[in-house]
Amino acid sequence: MPADGELPAVELRLENARAGYRTIEVLHGITMAIPSGAVTALLGANGAGKSTTLRVIAGLIPLRSGTLSWRDEQITKMTTVNRARRGLMLVPDERAVFATLSVRDNLQIIAEASGNPDISPALDAFPRLRERLGQRAGSMSGGERRMLALARALLARPSVLMVDELSLGLSPKVASELFAWLGTVADAGTTVILADQYTEEALALADMVYVLHRGEVTFAGTPAELGASELLAAGA
Numbered sequence: 001m002p003a004d005g006e007l008p009a010v011e012l013r014l015e016n017a018r019a020g021y022r023t024i025e026v027l028h029g030i031t032m033a034i035p036s037g038a039v040t041a042l043l044g045a046n047g048a049g050k051s052t053t054l055r056v057i058a059g060l061i062p063l064r065s066g067t068l069s070w071r072d073e074q075i076t077k078m079t080t081v082n083r084a085r086r087g088l089m090l091v092p093d094e095r096a097v098f099a100t101l102s103v104r105d106n107l108q109i110i111a112e113a114s115g116n117p118d119i120s121p122a123l124d125a126f127p128r129l130r131e132r133l134g135q136r137a138g139s140m141s142g143g144e145r146r147m148l149a150l151a152r153a154l155l156a157r158p159s160v161l162m163v164d165e166l167s168l169g170l171s172p173k174v175a176s177e178l179f180a181w182l183g184t185v186a187d188a189g190t191t192v193i194l195a196d197q198y199t200e201e202a203l204a205l206a207d208m209v210y211v212l213h214r215g216e217v218t219f220a221g222t223p224a225e226l227g228a229s230e231l232l233a234a235g236a
């Protein structure tokens with residue numbers, strides 16, 4: 001985040017975004033300005049629309065109305081592939097790996113596709129993966145697969161790293177390690193968006209918080225500005 005007094009640059013801007021599935025509208029006209037190189041937490045109860053918001057940004061579901069821009073570019077109708085080329089990367093859950101391939105191949109494929117075959121940055125970030133390079137991804141624990149999914153995203157050198165429910169199904173220790181890692185990713189200049197149920201760790205990491213309630217933004221501000229009622233809506 002920039003020094004006090006300076007406004008942070010906006011990485012992504014959603015304006016009056018409406019989206020949903022078949023006949024159901026889930027996001028009822030949400031507006032968000034996601035700051036660059038910072039951690040934004042999307043908090044809210046089950047079904048609030050957090051994952052749907054990430055899918056909209058990644059281009060996996062279309063906007064029914066409203067707009068989305070990345071930096072100075074309108075990307076409302078841009079394909080998922082072109083958004084990925086701009087570095088908009090969603091890590092939905094631990095299934096975002098090739099289960100039948102080894103850890104090494106999972107990393108190598110994405111490293112080569114992004115133009116630098118060196119997988120060592122991922123292994124430096126997640127030393128546990130180094131011990132398991134020959135193991136089939138599908139035979140690893142959920143936490144290890146989650147690390148592999150994040151390591152793959154790192155190698156793709158994202159401009160925006162979106163992580164859905166980081167802590168789901170993880171031991172508190174592994175979750176803490178991954179939260180700490182995400183902080184370092186943002187410190188290195190990557191924009192991070194974290195969709196999660198309320199956790200103190202998510203809040204401690206976040207520079208900016210949006211609380212979603214039934215498809216509407218009910219709070220936008222810094223963690224320090226969150227009041228008791230918003231914390232409740234965020235699932236605290």
Ligand SMILES: Nc1ncnc2c1ncn2[C@@H]1O[C@H](COP(=O)(O)OP(=O)(O)OP(=O)(O)O)[C@@H](O)[C@H]1O
Binds near residue numbers: 024046049197
């Ligand atoms: N593929 C889908 N088809 C139909 N409805 C869906 C689909 N995915 C999500 N929904 C519905 O959209 C609403 C918002 O879901 P979403 O997954 O965005 O919420 P969330 O805030 O991420 O919640 P959770 O924490 O439970 O994942 C829910 O009512 C859900 O049932």
